Amino acid sequence: xxxxxxxxxxxxxxxxxxxxxxxxxxxxxxxxxxxxxxxxxxxxxxxxxxxxxxxxxxxxxxxxxxxxxxxxxxxxxxxxxxxxxxxxxxxxxxxxxxxxxxxxxxxxxxxxxxxxxxxxxxxxxxxxx
Amino acid sequence: xxxxxxxxxxxxxxxxxxxxxxxxxxxxxxxxxxxxxxxxxxxxxxxxxxxxxxxxxxxxxxxxxxxxxxxxxxxxxxxxxxxxxxxxxxxxxxxxxxxxxxxxxxxxxxxxxxxxxxxxxxxxxxxxx
Amino acid sequence: xxxxxxxxxxxxxxxxxxxxxxxxxxxxxxxxxxxxxxxxxxxxxxxxxxxxxxxxxxxxxxxxxxxxxxxxxxxxxxxxxxxxxxxxxxxxxxxxxxxxxxxxxxxxxxxxxxxxxxxxxxxxxxxxx
Amino acid sequence: xxxxxxxxxxxxxxxxxxxxxxxxxxxxxxxxxxxxxxxxxxxxxxxxxxxxxxxxxxxxxxxxxxxxxxxxxxxxxxxxxxxxxxxxxxxxxxxxxxxxxxxxxxxxxxxxxxxxxxxxxxxxxxxxx
Numbered sequence: 322x323x324x325x326x327x328x329x330x331x332x333x334x335x336x337x338x339x340x341x342x343x344x345x346x347x348x349x350x351x352x353x354x355x356x357x358x359x360x361x362x363x364x365x366x367x368x369x370x371x372x373x374x375x376x377x378x379x380x381x382x383x384x385x386x387x388x389x390x391x392x393x394x395x396x397x398x399x400x401x402x403x404x405x406x407x408x409x410x411x412x413x414x415x416x417x418x419x420x421x422x423x424x425x426x427x428x429x430x431x432x433x434x435x436x437x438x439x440x441x442x443x444x445x446x447x448x449x450x
Numbered sequence: 451x452x453x454x455x456x457x458x459x460x461x462x463x464x465x466x467x468x469x470x471x472x473x474x475x476x477x478x479x480x481x482x483x484x485x486x487x488x489x490x491x492x493x494x495x496x497x498x499x500x501x502x503x504x505x506x507x508x509x510x511x512x513x514x515x516x517x518x519x520x521x522x523x524x525x526x527x528x529x530x531x532x533x534x535x536x537x538x539x540x541x542x543x544x545x546x547x548x549x550x551x552x553x554x555x556x557x558x559x560x561x562x563x564x565x566x567x568x569x570x571x572x573x574x575x576x577x578x579x
Numbered sequence: 580x581x582x583x584x585x586x587x588x589x590x591x592x593x594x595x596x597x598x599x600x601x602x603x604x605x606x607x608x609x610x611x612x613x614x615x616x617x618x619x620x621x622x623x624x625x626x627x628x629x630x631x632x633x634x635x636x637x638x639x640x641x642x643x644x645x646x647x648x649x650x651x652x653x654x655x656x657x658x659x660x661x662x663x664x665x666x667x668x669x670x671x672x673x674x675x676x677x678x679x680x681x682x683x684x685x686x687x688x689x690x691x692x693x694x695x696x697x698x699x700x701x702x703x704x705x706x707x708x
Numbered sequence: 709x710x711x712x713x714x715x716x717x718x719x720x721x722x723x724x725x726x727x728x729x730x731x732x733x734x735x736x737x738x739x740x741x742x743x744x745x746x747x748x749x750x751x752x753x754x755x756x757x758x759x760x761x762x763x764x765x766x767x768x769x770x771x772x773x774x775x776x777x778x779x780x781x782x783x784x785x786x787x788x789x790x791x792x793x794x795x796x797x798x799x800x801x802x803x804x805x806x807x808x809x810x811x812x813x814x815x816x817x818x819x820x821x822x823x824x825x826x827x828x829x830x831x832x833x834x835x836x837x
Contacts, residue, residue: 509614629763
């Protein structure tokens with residue numbers, strides 16, 4: 322994680338978005354479907370449309386982190402992912418985040434409804450609050 | 451920008467946070483004070499505490515971008531930066547964002563009021579809406 | 580550059596490769612031809628095949644850098660770029676590097692001779708030592 | 709790995725250096741000693757002084773990679789790490805690399821001999837060729 326940390330000795334805030342998207346890819350995998358071949362087969366990309374994050378405590382160099390991921394909302398128009406990061410062991414709260422993604426045509430970037438396969442797959446990770 | 455773009459051929463969303471923080475550093479510089487020596491002299495770090503972004507249009511490989519930065523709010527407790535990114539030339543709107551930063555002691559990470567120097571300096575970039 | 584620096588307060592070594600490739604893109608631009616549309620039109624990618632770097636002096640947070648770029652060798656089989664980075668003002672030597680790129684078909688990744696357009700264009704930046 | 713891949717759909721070459729340094733940190737951990745607290749306690753940093761890499765085959769989005777790491781040479785003046793990356797499963801060769809690190813004083817960046825603790829620890833991972 323040396324390369325992820327900044328001169329303050331903590332994970333640089335922009336790095337968390339890599340952790341989040343990696344967790345998103347893991348979620349697809351755990352649900353039984355790799356995201357990359359799935360999107361390729363469906364001919365779509367899934368760009369983020371909005372995002373919010375709260376940083377509560379710094380993640381220092383050398384600390385092990387746990388990244389939680391789930392689905393906060395899902396329709397054929399948009400999908401909301403939710404994330405939280407804690408320090409492993411102590412369970413200290415580092416940050417949480419949510420972002421929305423849309424579906425667009427891979428060739429034209431024109432908006433498209435989220436394919437049923439995606440909605441059905443991700444609905445299984447819906448978080449009830 | 452090749453290294454900033456993803457397999458969809460557009461700037462990966464996490465890269466924008468580097469653009470934002472670079473713009474923040476530029477802002478300090480334009481106001482007459484490099485951020486790095488200033489924070490070192492004051493013995494503080496300025497971690498982000500929350501952040502939100504809206505992505506409206508993709509930034510494709512090879513497009514030139516303009517990054518706007520200003521101060522949205524400022525007190526001795528928190529500072530809000532606001533950003534917007536447009537395509538140079540066409541002025542197409544790519545994304546906007548805001549984030550809040552706090553001041554912490556560089557040694558202990560304990561919260562501290564924002565030093566008067568910082569508040570006075572950044573107030574000059576306050577955006578009126 | 581805050582996001583480019585590591586907990587030692589210096590530019591993390593992996594970040595220099597972004598500086599190098601940005602300089603390569605600038606070189607194409609200065610020679611009158613944006614790399615992205617050129618490669619797209621030719622139907623090729625130009626992957627790196629080997630690379631070497633010497634790091635002589637750290638680039639500290641807040642230091643301004645100058646990146647030099649040129650062509651060290653060029654045939655229809657491979658192109659060698661050379662780079663050097665100095666601190667602006669003092670001219671202190673930070674690092675130098677060279678890498679070779681090949682041409683591959685954008686669809687199949689099969690090797691292809693470097694197109695004449697590329698060889699002619701880049702030959703104008705050939706460094707004589 | 710979406711964020712690690714470029715518009716050619718392959719891992720961007722500069723990303724491998726993050727993989728390499730992560731493997732270096734893992735090596736310290738497997739040998740029983742976290743690098744971060746060890747260096748802090750010794751009051752040193754270990755900057756890279758030179759590096760070479762050969763890229764043989766692209767790592768495509770979605771491919772699982774195995775990163776090998778070992779010590780190629782070690783004296784009290786310099787330490788050489790060696791790396792190789794293969795595709796998991798097929799064992800296809802992606803790239804290999806080596807880099808040398810030196811020891812410097814954490815406060816002054818003045819060169820220092822590599823501490824005996826480091827030499828003894830890493831010698832156990834010496835690769836015989």
